[in-house]
Amino acid sequence: MTNDKAKLMNIYDILYSCFGPRHWWPADTPFEVMVGAILTQNVAWVNVEKAIRNLKEADALEPSKLAYMDLERLKALIKPTGFYNQKAPRLQHMSRYIVERCGGRVDSLFEGDMYEVRGVLLSWPGIGPETADAMLLYAGNKPIFVIDAYTRRVFSRLCLLPSDVSYEKAQAYFMSNLPNDVQLFNEYHALVDELAKRMCLKRNPSCGRCPLSQCRWAQKEVLADA
CATH class of the missing domain: 1.10.340.30 (Hypothetical protein; domain 2)
Structure with a gap:
């Protein structure tokens, strides 16, 4: 079984390859x-x-x-x-x-x-x-991972987090399994949100088109077409 650190970086690499840099947060100051x-x-x-x-x-x-x-x-x-x-x-x-x-x-x-x-x-x-x-x-450019509803949705469907996971436990999962890097945390959060907006919809998710279907370790029933 692939460990969580490798899984998270695998997800990041696939999403970055699919969506490219998100340039988030869009602001002048x-x-x-x-x-x-x-x-x-x-x-x-x-x-x-x-x-x-x-x-x-x-x-x-x-x-x-x-x-x-x-x-x-x-x-x-x-x-x-x-x-x-x-x-x-x-x-x-x-x-x-x-x-x-x-x-x-x-x-x-x-x-x-x-x-x-x-x-x-x-x-x-x-x-x-x-x-x-x-x-x-x-x-503030501080190395902390942001958790939102999109993150919970994507990672619960990948069976990496419970759907009712607390904010603190979800955050600890990412921060203990990823390098402590501001730019990585920035880009990762933005990429997950992009995936959720495009494909991992609350209703009628497009699982068959999800780029994370490439993840061999993902449970088949999660990534199969609805």
């Missing part, structure tokens, strides 16, 4: 990544792009500008993402922390021990493990 990580909660990325465009056109995509913007105006700018009544105060709390505690410098926020920074992010309103880790990886 680390702060834009952090804003996007909050805005993408419970919504498709296409809607986040609309909100980001609104913020850029309003010349508001900076910590000092978002921190003290009129709340109703901010809600209007991010309305395409939905849940704007919750997301606007979260953006302002984050921005004020960066301004008041980090001198307005995002790089200052990410200095020091990764897990101490993670604790700070998790203390912010509305920030859970997935959002915090996305900020750490994509904005």
Whole structure:
């Protein structure tokens, strides 16, 4: 039986060969990544792009500008993402922390021990493990693996993780079986999401066309045509 480290790298190599580099996270600055990580909660990325465009056109995509913007105006700018009544105060709390505690410098926020920074992010309103880790990886260039619903779906169908696996156990599985490399974690997460969006759909997955059908160790019943 192929060990988990070899399986995970086999999956990565196949997905990279199939989809190529994903250039994720698409943003001009680390702060834009952090804003996007909050805005993408419970919504498709296409809607986040609309909100980001609104913020850029309003010349508001900076910590000092978002921190003290009129709340109703901010809600209007991010309305395409939905849940704007919750997301606007979260953006302002984050921005004020960066301004008041980090001198307005995002790089200052990410200095020091990764897990101490993670604790700070998790203390912010509305920030859970997935959002915090996305900020750490994509904005802070910290070596932490992001787990999302797509990851659980793909790897439970490959019988590598239980479908009800906790965030912490899923993350530990990847981080204990992959090299501790920021770029690898970045690309791996993006490739898995691309696979899930294209083929590993929640309903009617295209298992017969899945590039991971090349994995000889995968259980046949998982990768067979529905």
